[in-house]
Amino acid sequence: MNVAVMGYGIVGSGVAEVLAKEHDSIAKRSLQEELSLKYILDIRDFPDDPNAGKFVRDFDVILQDESVQIVVETMGGLHPAYEYVLACLQAGKSVVTSNKELVAEKGDELLAAAKAHGVNFMFEASVGGGIPIIRPISQCLAANELDEIAGILNGTTNYILTQMIQEGLDFDTALAQAQELGYAEKDPTADVDGHDACRKICILAALCFGTHVYPKEVHTEGIRAITLADVDYARAWGGVIKLLARAARSDDGQITAIVSPALVKNSSQLAGVNDVFNAILVRGDALGDVVFYGRGAGKLPTASAVVADVVDCARNQGKNRMLLWDGAKSAYVRDYLDCETAFLVRAESADVPAALADAERVFGSVQVLTREGAAAGEFAFVTPTDTERALRAKLGTLLGVRVLSAIRAVGY
């Protein structure tokens, strides 16, 4: 069975490497099928590459070669990845991708195209790198209602937050260090502003709830505004700040999805997930909480997830086997302001005792936190749980108080 790889970047070249290295064990596991890498689509030249003879620059070569039954898309970006993948599926080729943007924006349509043409569209590597998560969730779903999912889905921001928490580096210094180590891009927007995590939670939410959730419907906040003062107050509260992507379905069937910094207690399984590691927590009615942990990125982990999908495509050639989710119903997405949360509020006032008394009055009761080295006039407290809308309205009524930050506290 012939395979083509589109895009010979970090993941694409890793796929070629894993396909070569695991050739024999793959043949055994793919029900005795040999998998041969026939083409690599890239516009660049790789004259010294072991696969140098396989490069093509024209997508049509792959599309029109009927002997190519599985196509790996590791180009990234929405275009032309979307057009190429759709054309492959329509031509009866199964497609495996690591491209989270593609799946988050076009997953419903591409799954439907795969089903219509009796082939498979698989994307295990699009979330959590090498951590098996898409299939285990499908498996959990067989006997559980999954109503909540929460994860640390972006390694770059988790590395930065870990440096802030453990080493006391401020955001800018931690970001610069992450860039130096190759954990963050020169333009770190997609990571630090939460867009990468947003795409991943869209995919997970679609899988858990059976309906597409588009990135633009997900309230997304990054970690640029997090300060060492926030980190200190989180510690005083007995927890840490993580960039969490969360999705939940309420009893009325409405879906909430949000990406934001969030406080988790030190006893949470998510609190100990440090550096570039990812973790995904799934909450099932029969199952309770299950957590999957591992490297969320990296050449070989991600490539190994792609190759596992390729093997699964080979084993299921001619038989569409992925669970399908439907197109989005926008009415099902709930405004994040209507969801319940508690806030860790950091603020300043010329009269802190009066401000705290006012906060007590407005919120009923608050948990006051202190830290060493706080500037004069700085104070912090944790509110009771209420809708975010109500909490924000109440914060707005505090007299003589400037709110510096308000970070959600969650119960995972």
Added chain:
Amino acid sequence: MNVAVMGYGIVGSGVAEVLAKEHDSIAKRSLQEELSLKYILDIRDFPDDPNAGKFVRDFDVILQDESVQIVVETMGGLHPAYEYVLACLQAGKSVVTSNKELVAEKGDELLAAAKAHGVNFMFEASVGGGIPIIRPISQCLAANELDEIAGILNGTTNYILTQMIQEGLDFDTALAQAQELGYAEKDPTADVDGHDACRKICILAALCFGTHVYPKEVHTEGIRAITLADVDYARAWGGVIKLLARAARSDDGQITAIVSPALVKNSSQLAGVNDVFNAILVRGDALGDVVFYGRGAGKLPTASAVVADVVDCARNQGKNRMLLWDGAKSAYVRDYLDCETAFLVRAESADVPAALADAERVFGSVQVLTREGAAAGEFAFVTPTDTERALRAKLGTLLGVRVLSAIRAVGY
């Protein structure tokens, strides 16, 4: 499609409950097949049970009913579970089990019987309760060499150790508390002496390495001998004591499997696994470390894993799809004494400075640990890494020293 459940204990009744509750979603996921619970085999009477009309006492009723295509075995124990399961497979029925003893002792034979008769033998629930682990490992294997697996596989002992570490209870008190809460049996042998964890690591090792490892070949130590002094020294070292089940394959293809108390550093993902929770760490060459975490037991988590297997059997009726492992080759199992480890040694001597100087001399260098409240003459140190055989020989040469405990330190 008709299903029979053999054994209406905690898990078996949970299976009936989940099958009823998730009936519609199961029908959707089983490729539109309806699953009907037709028989329940049990010798007891359940006159007030909602399934009262389905009870049979004669196994042959199930065996000879061709409309029963999937049989769930939740009786436990080796006999007659083994004979019943084998007969079902030979009669062309797929079997799902949660019985770790059965899989650990007879898995190779039953997998071969399933293959020979074109049906499936599935056992996701036999390890890690509801945590998806058997299928994710198969998935990882598609593109990874897995050379190591380590886990906290027994909730009872993990609860006891957590109480010792966090609450300072001694072993007997913590065990009594676990029994009171229903986490430990009246006869706790299978749990506290490591036999339960041993069966589970046999299953995982067989899956990872493709060759059966029998329980009797696994060196197994429980936690009865662990004292609060050991817990204190572990804390001084920067870690905790967990009952770890481990299996590894060395470069020459030899397999080691061992169940024993082990020190893990606080930074390990296994250190924060507390109370009755389980966690399984898999180390792949491309993937790095992946950890699966969740409730390792309990009626509904375990039942949901059984039902997920039942759904998979329904989807794959008439097609054997599980990866097979071979019968054991005893030559492949390596003596645990030949494996490398470090030891946390607790000992006593009439002349501690002389004893420590002697230890320095014998081991090259040791890391001395101290704790508050140590009895006069007690001391502790961590050895360098060497084979267990060499370490034990060296311990035997220390003059005027009585070794009180030697706990392995591991690098997970």
